[in-house]
Amino acid sequence: MMGTAESDVIKIQEEFKTEALTPGQLMRMRFVRHKMAVFGLVMLVVLILYSFGGALFFSEAQANFTDTKLRLSSPSAAHPFGTDTVGRDILIRTIYGGQISLLIGMAAVVVEVVLGVLIGAIAGYYGGWIDGLLMRFTEAMFNIPQLFLLLVMAKFFGGSVPDINLFGRQFSGSVIVIIVIIGLTSWMYLARIVRANFLSLKEREFVLAAHTTGTSNLSIIFQHILPNSIAPIIVSGTLSVANAILSEAYISFLGLGVKPPTATWGNMLEGAYNYVATAPWLWIFPGLLIVLTVLSINFVGDGLRDAVDPHALIDAG
Amino acid sequence: MSRYIIRRLLQAIPLLFIISVLLFVLMINTGDPLSTLGGRRVTRPEDRERLSRQLGLDQPIYKQYLFWLIGNDWTKVDMEGDGIAETPGTRKGILRGDFGTSMVQRGKAVTEIILDRLPNTLILMIPAEIIVIILSLAVGVYSALRQYTVTDHIITGLSFIGYSMPIFFIALVSMYIFGVNFKAWGLPYLPTVGMFDPKIGKTTGQVLLHMVLPIFSLTVISAAGYSRFVRSQMLEVISEDYIRTARSKGLPNRMVITGHALKNAALPLVTIIGLDIPLLLGGAVVTESIFAWPGMGRLFIDHLSRSDTPVVMGILMMISVAVILSQLITDIIYAWLDPRIRYS
Amino acid sequence: MEPILTLENVEVKFQTLGGIVNAVNGVTYSVEAGKTLGIVGESGCGKSVSMLAVMRLIQDPPGKITAGRIFFKGQNLLEISEEKMEHTRGAEIGMVFQDPMTSLNPVLTVGRQIGESMVVHKGFSHDQAEERTIELLNLVGIANAEQRIKEYPHQLSGGMRQRVGIAMALACTPDILIADEPTTALDVTIQAQIVELTKRLQKELGMAVIWISHDLGVIAELADRVIVMYAGYVVEEADVFELYEKPSHPYTLSLLKSLPRVDSSGGERLTTIPGFPPDGIKIMPGCPFAPRCSFTVDHCRQENPPLVLIGKDHKIACWVDVNTGLERSV
Numbered sequence: 001m002m003g004t005a006e007s008d009v010i011k012i013q014e015e016f017k018t019e020a021l022t023p024g025q026l027m028r029m030r031f032v033r034h035k036m037a038v039f040g041l042v043m044l045v046v047l048i049l050y051s052f053g054g055a056l057f058f059s060e061a062q063a064n065f066t067d068t069k070l071r072l073s074s075p076s077a078a079h080p081f082g083t084d085t086v087g088r089d090i091l092i093r094t095i096y097g098g099q100i101s102l103l104i105g106m107a108a109v110v111v112e113v114v115l116g117v118l119i120g121a122i123a124g125y126y127g128g129w130i131d132g133l134l135m136r137f138t139e140a141m142f143n144i145p146q147l148f149l150l151l152v153m154a155k156f157f158g159g160s161v162p163d164i165n166l167f168g169r170q171f172s173g174s175v176i177v178i179i180v181i182i183g184l185t186s187w188m189y190l191a192r193i194v195r196a197n198f199l200s201l202k203e204r205e206f207v208l209a210a211h212t213t214g215t216s217n218l219s220i221i222f223q224h225i226l227p228n229s230i231a232p233i234i235v236s237g238t239l240s241v242a243n244a245i246l247s248e249a250y251i252s253f254l255g256l257g258v259k260p261p262t263a264t265w266g267n268m269l270e271g272a273y274n275y276v277a278t279a280p281w282l283w284i285f286p287g288l289l290i291v292l293t294v295l296s297i298n299f300v301g302d303g304l305r306d307a308v309d310p311h312a313l314i315d316a317g
Numbered sequence: 318m319s320r321y322i323i324r325r326l327l328q329a330i331p332l333l334f335i336i337s338v339l340l341f342v343l344m345i346n347t348g349d350p351l352s353t354l355g356g357r358r359v360t361r362p363e364d365r366e367r368l369s370r371q372l373g374l375d376q377p378i379y380k381q382y383l384f385w386l387i388g389n390d391w392t393k394v395d396m397e398g399d400g401i402a403e404t405p406g407t408r409k410g411i412l413r414g415d416f417g418t419s420m421v422q423r424g425k426a427v428t429e430i431i432l433d434r435l436p437n438t439l440i441l442m443i444p445a446e447i448i449v450i451i452l453s454l455a456v457g458v459y460s461a462l463r464q465y466t467v468t469d470h471i472i473t474g475l476s477f478i479g480y481s482m483p484i485f486f487i488a489l490v491s492m493y494i495f496g497v498n499f500k501a502w503g504l505p506y507l508p509t510v511g512m513f514d515p516k517i518g519k520t521t522g523q524v525l526l527h528m529v530l531p532i533f534s535l536t537v538i539s540a541a542g543y544s545r546f547v548r549s550q551m552l553e554v555i556s557e558d559y560i561r562t563a564r565s566k567g568l569p570n571r572m573v574i575t576g577h578a579l580k581n582a583a584l585p586l587v588t589i590i591g592l593d594i595p596l597l598l599g600g601a602v603v604t605e606s607i608f609a610w611p612g613m614g615r616l617f618i619d620h621l622s623r624s625d626t627p628v629v630m631g632i633l634m635m636i637s638v639a640v641i642l643s644q645l646i647t648d649i650i651y652a653w654l655d656p657r658i659r660y661s
Numbered sequence: 662m663e664p665i666l667t668l669e670n671v672e673v674k675f676q677t678l679g680g681i682v683n684a685v686n687g688v689t690y691s692v693e694a695g696k697t698l699g700i701v702g703e704s705g706c707g708k709s710v711s712m713l714a715v716m717r718l719i720q721d722p723p724g725k726i727t728a729g730r731i732f733f734k735g736q737n738l739l740e741i742s743e744e745k746m747e748h749t750r751g752a753e754i755g756m757v758f759q760d761p762m763t764s765l766n767p768v769l770t771v772g773r774q775i776g777e778s779m780v781v782h783k784g785f786s787h788d789q790a791e792e793r794t795i796e797l798l799n800l801v802g803i804a805n806a807e808q809r810i811k812e813y814p815h816q817l818s819g820g821m822r823q824r825v826g827i828a829m830a831l832a833c834t835p836d837i838l839i840a841d842e843p844t845t846a847l848d849v850t851i852q853a854q855i856v857e858l859t860k861r862l863q864k865e866l867g868m869a870v871i872w873i874s875h876d877l878g879v880i881a882e883l884a885d886r887v888i889v890m891y892a893g894y895v896v897e898e899a900d901v902f903e904l905y906e907k908p909s910h911p912y913t914l915s916l917l918k919s920l921p922r923v924d925s926s927g928g929e930r931l932t933t934i935p936g937f938p939p940d941g942i943k944i945m946p947g948c949p950f951a952p953r954c955s956f957t958v959d960h961c962r963q964e965n966p967p968l969v970l971i972g973k974d975h976k977i978a979c980w981v982d983v984n985t986g987l988e989r990s991v
Contacts, residue, residue, distance in 0.1 A: 036477070140335040143640045147599030148617070148633055152343060155621055242481070249483050250603060254618060269485065273607045276489060276509070277497040287486040295481035302477075465722070558763040565716055565758075566778040566829065567751030576777070580768045656768055656813040 037303020043296035047289070051098030060169055063096040064088065064261040072279045082281035084268070094286055097263035100171075102293070104179055104264070105245035111183025112244070113237050116190030121221050123191070124198025135195070142188045147250060153181040154256040172262040182247050190236050197229040231308040239301035242294045249290050265290050318659055321652050329641050336637045337411070341382050344630045370395065386410050416631035421623050427631040431613060437512065438601055438612035441528065445535040446597060450590060452540040454583060457547025461582075462574065464552060472544075479541025484600045488534040488607045495530060510609045531608045535600050539593055546589060550582040557581075584655055591647030595640050664691035665836055665869055666715065671729030673707070673714050676722060680942040684710045686893035687728070689968065692837065697863065697870040699884030699901070701877060701916070703938050707893040708873045712839050716756060717746050734836070752782040755830030759842040761822035765814035771825055772810025778832045797828040800865075802858060820851035824858065831862065837869045838862075844879060856882055877920055881905060886974075889913050892939050892949035895968055899975040910977045911954045948980070956981045958988050 067087035075082045081090035123134040141149075154177065161173030201207065202225065210220050251257040252266030260267060265286040272283035369375045376384070389406025409415035416427035460472045492509045499506035507530050508514065513523035554560065555578055563577045602614035609615070613632060620628040652658040673685040685707040692698045700708045713719050714726050717738065731738040733754070738746065750756075758764040766774060775797060776790035785793065791810065798806035801824040814822055823843055830838055840859065844852035856879055863870050872883050880887055880901070887904045889897040889912065897910040908914050918932045936953040939945070947962040948954070954961065960980045968978040971989075982989045 036474070136331060136335055140332055140339060143332065143336060143595070143644070144339070144633065144637050145595035145599045145640065147602060148636060151602070151618070151621055152629060152633070155624075156346070246483050250485070250599075253483070253485050254603065254606065255622070269489075273485075273489060273492070276492050280493055283486070283489050287483070287489065291478070291482050291486060294483075295478060298477055298481050558758060558760060559766040561718060562756075562758060562764045562826075562829070563766065564718055565750055565756040566781075566832075567747040567749065568777065568781055569747055572777075572781070577766050577769070581766070584768070657815050660813060660816060 034303040034306055036299045040296040040299025047293050051095055051102055054095035058092045060096055063092045075281055081285045090285055093263045094289055097265045097268055100264045101245055104248045105241045107179045108182035108244040109237055109240045112186040112240055116187035117194050120191035120194025121198055124195035125202055125221055138188045138191050146185045149185045150181055150251050151256055154251050172259045174259045178248055178257055182244050193232050193236055198225055201225045201228055235305045238304055242297040322649055325645055325648055329645055340633050344626055387412050417627035419625055419628050421620055421625040427627045431631055434613045434616045441531050442597055445532045448536045449539045453543035453547050456544035458551055461548045461551035476541040476545050480538050484534055485603050487537050488604055491530050491533055512611055531604045531610055534604050550585055554578045554582040587647050587651045591644040594643040598636055665694040667691040667732040669730045671714055672727045673710050674727050675724045682941040684893055688895050690888050692869050692871055694869050695867050696885040697883050699880035699887040700873045701880050702890035705938055706890040708890050709841050712841055716750055751778045752833040753835050754837045755835040756839040757826045757830045757843045760846045761819050761826055764826055765822055767814055771812055775829050775832055782833050801828045819847055823855055839871045841873045897977045903975055910979050911956045912950050956983055
């Protein structure tokens, strides 16, 4: 068989080569290997069903129904999670509170992602003094602890949005305020990531090619470079939901967040430390729900991170 | 190395400037100090005008910022509203430590109020940070060396839970278990309110006892998060070529881990700790509120809820400076510790 | 003379996401004291892995030595305790690695990295170790040794770092020096220096050297004896002159033919070996080189040829005689 053509040789060898796994298969394999991530996903689905599905069984009126005769009663058949300081059923409140907490978490992340991507993309793409200015600004905001900023903004803009009526339900205007301010104070981390991505990607050939064919800058940013940066945005965005839910919980706990009677898991805990000994059910149930939600999101986010970054596989365990 | 320090210092200055502008803009737009300060007495327009002049609110924005920054005791202000500036100003500006006077505790300098409470927060935060560093190193390394084992999985799981908990939940749970239930079960229990028992007085022993639960609450989240970081750093370092070289020299495992791996793995922790300061400060706000600890965090909440803008802004400015400084210091420490930067 | 190191049917496998990789498949060879053995082959042929197996540095998971024996000075290294093995590594067998940039610890001084094996294995005090380190640095041709021992790896050039690597490996005067592609990451001129250095050191210190490379030119300069590896198997083994004059395995032939030659007329195309090396996961029946070989007969695709003696100290694993193109008669 002297002088076999290269193509023939490769054909024979190909038959015996192990099939390479597709990137999609590899990603899914890594994600599933991460059993915690799967567990987190399942848990999230359960929690979403609880909060939104639970509304099918209980009305909001029931959530806000006060009965001072029953105030601070411990868990019982009638009230499985007990009642709060004005006699409202805690179980039903956690259902409706969950809706708001989860909604705030996700909506705030939308604001955050929009801001972070815009600022990061513009800074990374245009460079020069625009980049310098935006990055100084980003760093300045980074250096002010988020909780402090949130508290100040919540206090002073808290009452600026009137209550809204949507789908026949009444929402405290503070919900909108909270969503906006959380978004306004969380975008910095994402902006940095997106900027770094853009800085490296804009030198690549496909961008240069797009330039030479006369594609507009805007188009290059959104149609060419951005789709290549999707992975870190998704990972960061997922983990940000956890942070947003926690942020809302923190400021509501301190009394400057969403105003009752609109319930959130955070504001249900307001003042609960006065009843640590006497009525632990006040804070145990909403608290546990927050922990479970944040934990699940962190699991999922961690799994996503491992799935898109092969280097992170080292500690996938 | 000294060039590096100078460069970082110079970078910090415009940053502080931008932060001061941001905070000032925030301050200007929040609340109406006139109504807060004057209360119901300020209804007549002449009174409002007079108050406005006294507080310097009638000046254009850039002048207000200037006076806020460097005071107005070097110039005269118009107190009588006749267009003639005749009264010398009394403010020194924040650059000289004058953050104005509190609107709630009338007449008392903001600086005094804050510095009064600052040490209380520091005695919570500094031990907390030290414990966080020690714990994350210990747990992270321990976990990394036992990768794939059940112990590692358990520690990883617990770490996840630890940093998924809001700090107030940790505080409440620890209060419940160690404060309430221990007492109920006749076990020695930990106090949950304030800095000391007023019946016993402010002794060192009392303060130490009262510090336990707040510090515990402050450390859990950070320790859990950073132990994961140390773990992944350690795993990465262990797979590096120079570790294989160390093993090929027949060095015992302990020496490879502590002498070769640890220093490389622990180094990034220095920078991370610098970034932790803002989080710890935020945690202090919540923790002090729950445990009724008389620190700066609780001061912030108290005065914020009563719209005492000077105190609030004073605290914010101090905190931002502290954050920038701590990052600067940790960066310098890092540069000093890493021979690649120190001897470049 | 009894060889100082002998590998017998050593097998090493790795568990990966894609399946089990058979990195080393029943490899047998020996090294004589004071002589240089060159191991040649493409990336992934198992040459480095077999050396890591000797040092018991295979990470488990994902790798494992699944079969074989490794005799060093009469003892099977695979059976001794980890403690004894630690002594063997560093004190009796030293290893130099490919990439001088990443093989040295960036946060420890050069002096510390060279001296520590002496402190551990020979009980030297720190002063004694420092003294000896300066000697070693001079030995490997690094000037200003007193200054250098306080410096860090990033302050040295690539060539100097590799010399440090060699000094580290030789610190306790081992019986064998294993060099795993030590010059691949270096400039050609520095490469020549390191090769010269190694030859000189061997003459002065008398240790055995195992030099792994894919570069036939370097092997020709250094080795007394050469083994050629492919897909985790030894396919040819001979004294260096014999190998270059009478290469008998088709793979060796192709390797030699693919070298650009100074005396070529310049118009010829470089011969390359068609196809690609197997990934070690799916094992085909027959000889692993058969798909890329120009000398195959039917037997080649049916049975994997064993390593047999075909001349004085010359072994190959092949069914075919490359001179005639016909199957070899046993």
